[in-house]
Amino acid sequence: MKRYEKFADEIADLIRTGVLAPGEKVPSVRHASRTYGVSPSTVFQAYYLLEDRGLIHARPRSGYFVREHAQSPLHEPEISSRQAQTTEVDVSELVFSVLGSLKDPNTVPFGSAFPSPHLFPLARLARSMAQSIRHMSPHEVISDMTGGNPNLLRQLALRYMVSGVMLSPDELVITSGAMEALNLCLQAVTSPGDLVAIEAPAFYATLQVLERLKLKAVEIPVHPREGIDLDTLADSLARLPIKACWCMSSLQNPLGASMSEEKKRALYALIQRHQVPLIEDDVYAELYFGTQPPKSVKSFDRDGLVMHCSSFSKSLAPGYRVGWVAGGRYAEQISRLKLMTTISPSVPAQAALADYLQHGGYDRHLRKLRHALEAQQGSMLASAARHFPASTRVTHPTGGYFLWFEFPEQVDSLKLFQLALAQGISLAPGPIFSATRRFGNCARLNYGHPWDAQSEQAMAVLGQIIGSF
Amino acid sequence: MKRYEKFADEIADLIRTGVLAPGEKVPSVRHASRTYGVSPSTVFQAYYLLEDRGLIHARPRSGYFVREHAQSPLHEPEISSRQAQTTEVDVSELVFSVLGSLKDPNTVPFGSAFPSPHLFPLARLARSMAQSIRHMSPHEVISDMTGGNPNLLRQLALRYMVSGVMLSPDELVITSGAMEALNLCLQAVTSPGDLVAIEAPAFYATLQVLERLKLKAVEIPVHPREGIDLDTLADSLARLPIKACWCMSSLQNPLGASMSEEKKRALYALIQRHQVPLIEDDVYAELYFGTQPPKSVKSFDRDGLVMHCSSFSKSLAPGYRVGWVAGGRYAEQISRLKLMTTISPSVPAQAALADYLQHGGYDRHLRKLRHALEAQQGSMLASAARHFPASTRVTHPTGGYFLWFEFPEQVDSLKLFQLALAQGISLAPGPIFSATRRFGNCARLNYGHPWDAQSEQAMAVLGQIIGSF
Numbered sequence: 001m002k003r004y005e006k007f008a009d010e011i012a013d014l015i016r017t018g019v020l021a022p023g024e025k026v027p028s029v030r031h032a033s034r035t036y037g038v039s040p041s042t043v044f045q046a047y048y049l050l051e052d053r054g055l056i057h058a059r060p061r062s063g064y065f066v067r068e069h070a071q072s073p074l075h076e077p078e079i080s081s082r083q084a085q086t087t088e089v090d091v092s093e094l095v096f097s098v099l100g101s102l103k104d105p106n107t108v109p110f111g112s113a114f115p116s117p118h119l120f121p122l123a124r125l126a127r128s129m130a131q132s133i134r135h136m137s138p139h140e141v142i143s144d145m146t147g148g149n150p151n152l153l154r155q156l157a158l159r160y161m162v163s164g165v166m167l168s169p170d171e172l173v174i175t176s177g178a179m180e181a182l183n184l185c186l187q188a189v190t191s192p193g194d195l196v197a198i199e200a201p202a203f204y205a206t207l208q209v210l211e212r213l214k215l216k217a218v219e220i221p222v223h224p225r226e227g228i229d230l231d232t233l234a235d236s237l238a239r240l241p242i243k244a245c246w247c248m249s250s251l252q253n254p255l256g257a258s259m260s261e262e263k264k265r266a267l268y269a270l271i272q273r274h275q276v277p278l279i280e281d282d283v284y285a286e287l288y289f290g291t292q293p294p295k296s297v298k299s300f301d302r303d304g305l306v307m308h309c310s311s312f313s314k315s316l317a318p319g320y321r322v323g324w325v326a327g328g329r330y331a332e333q334i335s336r337l338k339l340m341t342t343i344s345p346s347v348p349a350q351a352a353l354a355d356y357l358q359h360g361g362y363d364r365h366l367r368k369l370r371h372a373l374e375a376q377q378g379s380m381l382a383s384a385a386r387h388f389p390a391s392t393r394v395t396h397p398t399g400g401y402f403l404w405f406e407f408p409e410q411v412d413s414l415k416l417f418q419l420a421l422a423q424g425i426s427l428a429p430g431p432i433f434s435a436t437r438r439f440g441n442c443a444r445l446n447y448g449h450p451w452d453a454q455s456e457q458a459m460a461v462l463g464q465i466i467g468s469f
Numbered sequence: 470m471k472r473y474e475k476f477a478d479e480i481a482d483l484i485r486t487g488v489l490a491p492g493e494k495v496p497s498v499r500h501a502s503r504t505y506g507v508s509p510s511t512v513f514q515a516y517y518l519l520e521d522r523g524l525i526h527a528r529p530r531s532g533y534f535v536r537e538h539a540q541s542p543l544h545e546p547e548i549s550s551r552q553a554q555t556t557e558v559d560v561s562e563l564v565f566s567v568l569g570s571l572k573d574p575n576t577v578p579f580g581s582a583f584p585s586p587h588l589f590p591l592a593r594l595a596r597s598m599a600q601s602i603r604h605m606s607p608h609e610v611i612s613d614m615t616g617g618n619p620n621l622l623r624q625l626a627l628r629y630m631v632s633g634v635m636l637s638p639d640e641l642v643i644t645s646g647a648m649e650a651l652n653l654c655l656q657a658v659t660s661p662g663d664l665v666a667i668e669a670p671a672f673y674a675t676l677q678v679l680e681r682l683k684l685k686a687v688e689i690p691v692h693p694r695e696g697i698d699l700d701t702l703a704d705s706l707a708r709l710p711i712k713a714c715w716c717m718s719s720l721q722n723p724l725g726a727s728m729s730e731e732k733k734r735a736l737y738a739l740i741q742r743h744q745v746p747l748i749e750d751d752v753y754a755e756l757y758f759g760t761q762p763p764k765s766v767k768s769f770d771r772d773g774l775v776m777h778c779s780s781f782s783k784s785l786a787p788g789y790r791v792g793w794v795a796g797g798r799y800a801e802q803i804s805r806l807k808l809m810t811t812i813s814p815s816v817p818a819q820a821a822l823a824d825y826l827q828h829g830g831y832d833r834h835l836r837k838l839r840h841a842l843e844a845q846q847g848s849m850l851a852s853a854a855r856h857f858p859a860s861t862r863v864t865h866p867t868g869g870y871f872l873w874f875e876f877p878e879q880v881d882s883l884k885l886f887q888l889a890l891a892q893g894i895s896l897a898p899g900p901i902f903s904a905t906r907r908f909g910n911c912a913r914l915n916y917g918h919p920w921d922a923q924s925e926q927a928m929a930v931l932g933q934i935i936g937s938f
Contacts, residue, residue, distance in 0.1 A: 340674065
């Protein structure tokens with residue numbers, strides 16, 4: 001063990017034992033160097049390592065601070081495998097049995113895919129809805145169906161522009177949520193039997209859509225912090241006739257991984273070299289905890305190869321079912337498929353969102369939402385540290401509302417799911433995130449609901465069940 | 470020519486020349502028998518024939534009256550062919566080029582698929598939307614996505630009950646318009662390459678959906694008044710491995726044909742014998758002109774073989790994108806496909822419709838709407854009689870908002886479409902309604918917009934173009 005690693009471990013222990021509390025400043029480099037008799041460069045290296053482990057974070061011109069959830073003694077999971085796996089997909093039954101269990105409103109919703117609706121400005125949205133629908137001309141009710149609400153298209157293009165992506169509203173197709181967008185993108189570029197590169201673990205709906213469209217999955221492993229493994233993807237693209245890649249480049253579901261900007265650029269270069277379209281599912285992008293919004297792979301797209309899908313369901317208006325895709329060279333094809341499938345998302349819902357984006361204070365709401373989610377993440381991580389076995393591993397995502405737990409080998413997460421449900425607690429077991437039903441000792445837990453005594457109690461119960469395996 | 474046929478023609482002439490005006494009572498049987506020296510039974514037979522031709526209609530205990538549009542000298546088209554045709558479908562490009570032409574709001578919208586939005590209670594709906602969304606609990610915003618709005622489900626089941634169809638709300642799946650419902654139904658019961666029996670002419674979206682899902686169409690001819698040809702269908706079902714039937718049993722698009730109750734019962738017996746599921750597209754059912762609502766094939770369904778699809782888009786709330794399917798034995802499968810495709814239609818739109826159905830006066834609105842459409846049909850038929858060649862044939866549908874014209878042989882309706890568009894008039898040319906691009910001298914015209922001088926002028930221009938072929 002190198003000197004800086006030893007020093008980093010010492011600081012980590014101070015954090016874990018609560019000597020250095022969450023939010024507290026860690027000693028400055030100068031102070032630490034003098035006090036502990038190590039070189040400033042050793043301190044620097046140690047702090048970089050701790051930052052990398054998610055225990056501390058830098059604030060510009062203020063130094064390093066202990067992160068809110070840093071007292072978690074749980075390590076991050078390793079990347080699961082370095083090999084791509086090709087397989088037919090047959091996971092839907094399992095997913096539906098899990099989803100069916102979430103219907104009971106009295107269940108603690110750790111298994112849910114949605115954050116708490118209380119985090120959203122529903123009353124303000126209702127006002128936007130009432131106002132916009134009162135002022136809607138009869139003509140618009142019909143015309144907004146084929147082309148989408150023009151004001152919403154403008155607002156979306158504006159937000160893309162601010163994030164560094166220049167696109168014409170023509171490239172945007174408004175859809176019935178991101179789920180429809182993803183379905184249409186995949187249909188636009190594949191035929192039954194084709195191979196599609198996806199993540200492992202992947203959002204279970206990805207697997208269901210592949211199954212429905214009779215596509216084969218090439219599972220590419222995802223690093224819990226750095227995202228999809230590019231070497232494996234490059235190898236698969238070279239060896240196999242892959243027709244499309246589908247990935248979440250930021251705050252990946254379920255791991256929360258975000259690729260670095262450099263890595264996103266490399267991913268784009270890779271798909272450009274192979275001229276394989278990329279479906280970029282970016283629905284969590286607005287839920288980052290840092291100061292800088294993550295860039296999308298779309299922002300590097302020169303060839304129109306990237307279909308960038310998102311929605312308002314996770315960040316503003318669940319239930320409104322309005323999403324979109326910036327479809328690049330596939331935009332017209334996607335738009336036609338949409339006209340053949342659902343024609344249009346609800347016109348009043350589009351108008352309400354356009355009004356809200358213009359007048360409702362979306363960015364203010366997002367800042368509040370991000371803070372709430374970051375605090376809740378800290379609470380769940382701390383609670384997991386208290387109640388779960390020490391050998392449990394957990395992700396430290398920099399946004400979103402999911403944690404991915406890797407329990408000790410002997411834990412069967414499907415059994416865990418059943419036992420927990422019997423006690424009124426839901427969770428999303430690992431195997432629903434894999435076409436090959438891997439991740440049998442893993443689970444995704446949702447921290448998107450305000451943390452309270454019931455949450456804490458539920459974590460304690462889960463800890464007991466996990467310990468009983 | 471029989472005596473009663475000759476007598477019928479004489480009365481028809483009186484109507485056409487305006488001697489007997491629309492709305493006027495025709496001579497009573499006793500009076501006619503005495504005045505014209507024919508037997509009462511000859512008069513009876515003649516009046517039945519005139520009724521059959523759509524020139525007069527009976528009012529209970531009042532006798533026969535001239536129909537509003539009876540001065541139309543145009544005959545009805547014949548059934549096009551008695552043979553089923555099996556074919557790959559490849560009509561989408563043509564359909565999109567026609568639809569694209571409808572975007573200009575200054576075009577006379579005879580080619581549109583929608584009635585005028587001015588015919589709908591948009592302000593009252595807006596009130597229902599504002600009210601229901603204000604009172605919606607945050608929990609409902611999430612829970613209504615998976616299961617549908619419970620009040621809307623109840624209202625729908627109630628309307629089914631009143632129409633004689635008993636079903637549990639469990640059998641109902643709320644969808645993003647009828648278009649999504651039809652897509653999901655077809656996916657639930659077919660795989661790529663399968664044969665599906667459809668109508669000829671058929672709603673063009675039917676053809677597009679088959680094309681998208683790589684299904685093959687078995688085209689069954691439709692009689693312009695009596696609907697699908699059951700003998701041909703029976704023969705096709707006996708000879709071919711047909712996986713599903715898809716038809717509009719009432720007010721078929723584009724012909725406006727409605728099957729008799731007896732024929733619907735026979736259709737059900739047929740599919741039951743072959744155990745082939747029926748997708749019943751019933752979106753125009755509420756737009757009947759008579760006093761009795763048409764029954765659905767679903768009302769005879771004992772085996773859960775019928776998937777009955779409808780929506781509010783044609784009768785109440787275009788642009789809200791809320792439809793549904795009573796899915797019979799396929800309901801759960803359809804519901805799962807929906808969760809994988811769009812998850813849910815807009816939750817606020819569902820709530821608004823539930824509130825409107827309960828408090829808005831839907832049946833009162835429907836009565837008004839039916840009267841408006843019937844009057845507009847009369848206006849278009851009368852105008853066609855004035856401006857189109859006498860050998861033109863036209864349907865006399867008992868509801869909806871489409872007329873189907875069969876022009877003289879030499880008229881190429883795709884050319885007609887281009888020439889009319891250049892003069893600011895849209896129409897839906899016959900070939901987009903057929904997988905085999907038949908109906909080259911036919912067109913569908915929409916009378917769903919209030920009739921005015923511009924409409925009349927547009928018919929005159931169309932007449933000139935038609936005459937120039």
